[in-house]
Amino acid sequence: MRAITKNFFRVPTVCAASLFLILPFVVACGSHAAEGTPQPAAAPDLNGVWSAPFTPDISKTLGHQPPFTPYGATRFAKEDEIDDPLTKCLPIGPARGIQAGIMPFQIVETPSVFTILFENQHTFRIIHTDGRSHPKDLDPTWFGDSVGKWDGDTLVVDTVGLDDRTWLDTAGHEHSDELHLVERFQKVDNNNIKWTVTFEDPKYFTEPWSITLPITRQNTEIMSYSCEENEKDRAHLRRGKK
Amino acid sequence: MRTRPSALVCVAFFLLSVSAPVLAHHGFSVEFDKDSPLTLTGTVTKMEFMNPHIYFYLDVKGKDGKVVNWAFEGGPPNVIYRQGWRKDTLKAGDVVTVKGFRAKDGTHLAACSTVKLPDGREVSAGSGGVSQNAYGSAAAPDGKK
Numbered sequence: 001m002r003a004i005t006k007n008f009f010r011v012p013t014v015c016a017a018s019l020f021l022i023l024p025f026v027v028a029c030g031s032h033a034a035e036g037t038p039q040p041a042a043a044p045d046l047n048g049v050w051s052a053p054f055t056p057d058i059s060k061t062l063g064h065q066p067p068f069t070p071y072g073a074t075r076f077a078k079e080d081e082i083d084d085p086l087t088k089c090l091p092i093g094p095a096r097g098i099q100a101g102i103m104p105f106q107i108v109e110t111p112s113v114f115t116i117l118f119e120n121q122h123t124f125r126i127i128h129t130d131g132r133s134h135p136k137d138l139d140p141t142w143f144g145d146s147v148g149k150w151d152g153d154t155l156v157v158d159t160v161g162l163d164d165r166t167w168l169d170t171a172g173h174e175h176s177d178e179l180h181l182v183e184r185f186q187k188v189d190n191n192n193i194k195w196t197v198t199f200e201d202p203k204y205f206t207e208p209w210s211i212t213l214p215i216t217r218q219n220t221e222i223m224s225y226s227c228e229e230n231e232k233d234r235a236h237l238r239r240g241k242k
Numbered sequence: 243m244r245t246r247p248s249a250l251v252c253v254a255f256f257l258l259s260v261s262a263p264v265l266a267h268h269g270f271s272v273e274f275d276k277d278s279p280l281t282l283t284g285t286v287t288k289m290e291f292m293n294p295h296i297y298f299y300l301d302v303k304g305k306d307g308k309v310v311n312w313a314f315e316g317g318p319p320n321v322i323y324r325q326g327w328r329k330d331t332l333k334a335g336d337v338v339t340v341k342g343f344r345a346k347d348g349t350h351l352a353a354c355s356t357v358k359l360p361d362g363r364e365v366s367a368g369s370g371g372v373s374q375n376a377y378g379s380a381a382a383p384d385g386k387k
Contacts, residue, residue: 056269081272089294102321119320170269223320230292233315237272238346 043129043150044187046107046114049220052195052213054101056170061211066173072204079172082237085165089227091123091142093166094159095181095197103225104218114148114155119222127157134160140177142166154186168199176203191217270343274353278344282312282352286336291319291329296367298332298354300340314340314354317368325368336360342367 059065068076086092092100103119112130127146134145138161148157159181167174179201186194193215200208270276284302296316301309316322319329332338339358345351354367 081269084269084272087272103318220324223323224293225318225320226293229294230290230297231294232297232313233273233295236345236347236349236351 043109043111044153044155045109046155046185046187046193047109049104049106049218049222050193050215051101051104051218052098052215055099055211055213058099058169058173058211059171061213062209066199066204066209067206069202069204069206072174072201075174075204076172079174080239081170081172082239084167084170084172086167086170086227087234087237089121089231090165092118092120093162093168094125094143094146095183095199096166096168097123097125098195098197098215099169099213104220104222106222114157117222119225121227122225127155129155134158140164144179144181154184157181157183157185159183174204175199175201178203185215270353273345274343275346276343279341280344280352281339281341283337283339284312286332286334286338287311288334289329289332291327293320294318296322296327300338310350313349313351314342314367315351316354322366322368325366327365327368331359331365332357340367 055061065076066072081087097105097116097118097120100118100120105119106117108115108117112128114127114129116125116127118124123143125143125146127148129148129150131149132147134147138145140161140163142163142165144159144162146157146159148155150156160179162175162177162179162181164175164177164179179199182198182200184194184196186196188194194212195215196210196212198208198210199205282300282302284300286298287301288299290297296319298314298316300312300314302312303309319327337360340352340354341356342352342354345353356364357367358364
């Protein structure tokens with residue numbers, strides 16, 4: 001076991017260390033935010049390791065293609081899986097990270113931030129729950145700017161400022177930097193969360209649309225992952241998905 | 243310890259019956275041809291239990307007596323670790339039979355779906371051609387249901 005652990009952590013050490021070093025800083029910043037009020041002490045406890053079903057084609061979950069604008073439809077028709085940002089080891093993005101399936105994620109909850117640590121590429125989301133609003137001037141980033149508010153047993157998360165290079169799934173559903181996500185993490189019981197995400201993007205979709213997935217607690221811990229450690233596939237990838 | 247002993251019993255059983263689609267950083271169909279299944283028997287020459295996919299290499303003797311070294315890609319190491327794999331599950335010198343799917347580029351590369359180990363067990367390598375991911379959700383090898 002030690003040998004395996006050593007092997008797993010050999011290359012991604014810097015990445016993992018960065019992730020866990022930044023957490024206290026973020027937590028500290030959140031707890032001293034000038035605006036807003038921290039979430040109530042009785043906020044539901046969602047700490048733990050979780051996973052949702054692997055969702056490589058979001059239209060299968062939706063039951064049909066999203067309501068594309070003409071531009072969105074054209075983009076989707078031309079898109080090829082070889083252009084998936086994950087093939088270049090780029091970050092998975094906030095909603096797709098939840099849908100990664102075979103790689104779980106860990107929720108770390110404090111009074112002022114709700115953090116999601118993805119095993120996939122060891123990326124993370126910081127969701128501010130201290131009552132703050134989005135900054136007025138946002139440069140798009142891989143996971144955007146997220147603020148959350150508890151509504152009873154449900155954390156409602158609003159995310160904007162997303163880099164348009166992420167995809168929504170493996171099938172090639174894209175978005176622009178005008179993407180607006182609204183997620184609802186509803187605690188069903190200690191082992192189950194009902195996750196609903198609404199996608200709004202006037203460049204790609206004519207109207208907002210939503211999917212719902214079950215998130216279940218996992219009897220495991222998130223483990224190391226480095227996309228670049230022994231990447232050998234890129235040279236073998238071929239166009240022609242559709 | 244990351245996985246409790248009781249859980250290991252479950253994953254050992256799980257290993258015998260199911261396997262997972264490729265998904266670490268690329269879809270199945272962008273690299274492998276689901277219409278080109280293969281079964282090869284050979285001798286393990288090297289095992290790379292590393293991200294983003296495990297790789298192992300097999301010397302395979304053809305009908306003409308010529309030996310070709312094939313590369314096989316499996317699932318991400320953390321995913322198949324949870325299924326019971328360890329870095330020494332395959333060792334140089336082991337004679338195994340591998341089922342999988344050829345790479346689209348025609349090289350001696352394939353996605354490995356199952357490996358029949360020297361002790362006779364046929365285990366999933368977490369890649370290609372099968373029906374369940376590590377948490378039991380149905381999905382085809384290219385990730386499409």
